Amino acid sequence: xxxxxxxxxxxxxxxxxxxxxxxxxxxxxxxxxxxxxxxxxxxxxxxxxxxxxxxxxxxxxxxxxxxxxxxxxxxxxxxxxxxxxxxxxxxxxxxxxxxxxxxxxxxxxxxxxxxxx
Numbered sequence: 243x244x245x246x247x248x249x250x251x252x253x254x255x256x257x258x259x260x261x262x263x264x265x266x267x268x269x270x271x272x273x274x275x276x277x278x279x280x281x282x283x284x285x286x287x288x289x290x291x292x293x294x295x296x297x298x299x300x301x302x303x304x305x306x307x308x309x310x311x312x313x314x315x316x317x318x319x320x321x322x323x324x325x326x327x328x329x330x331x332x333x334x335x336x337x338x339x340x341x342x343x344x345x346x347x348x349x350x351x352x353x354x355x356x357x358x359x
Contacts, residue, residue, distance in 0.1 A: 251331075251350035254322045258355065262318040264307065265333060267345050273312035280336040281306075281314055285329045285350070295324050326354045 254260055267274045281304045285296040298304050298316065307315045332347035 246344055247346055248348050249346050250348040253351045253353050255353050256326055256355045257321045257323060259318055259320040260322045263316040265314055265316070265346060267312040267335075273310065276306055276309040276312055276314060276335070278338045279306070279309070282334050282336075283316060283331055285324075285331045287325065287329055288327060290330045292330070295329065322352060324352050326352050328352075 249265075251263060252261075267276070280300050282297070282299040283304065284294050284298075286292040287295055296319075298319075300306060300314075303317050303319065305315045305317055307313045328349050328351050330347070330349050332344050334342060334344050336342050
């Protein structure tokens with residue numbers, strides 16, 4: 243069984259586009275088939291139980307880019323209009339047999355922008 247991996251995302255700049263992120267899930271080198279799964283990612287401010295600032299799922303914001311290879315993509319979005327600080331996230335996957343697993347968690351920092359357009 244695959245373990246939970248901490249994957250901190252690269253810093254983002256306030257009011258910029260949040261670049262897409264590709265995730266791949268495998269179990270000891272064997273891809274986990276994501277066909278038909280539902281994936282949800284929530285970003286929370288300051289702590290793991292803080293205010294939700296972004297909630298995306300396979301219904302909107304996450305693409306199963308290569309499900310048989312265990313690959314999904316957190317789609318880009320604009321703007322990152324969040325407060326400057328640290329945000330926490332995890333990726334929770336619900337399989338077709340109703341099994342729920344979290345494979346990734348981590349944080350992302352939002353930095354203050356300088357240029358105001």
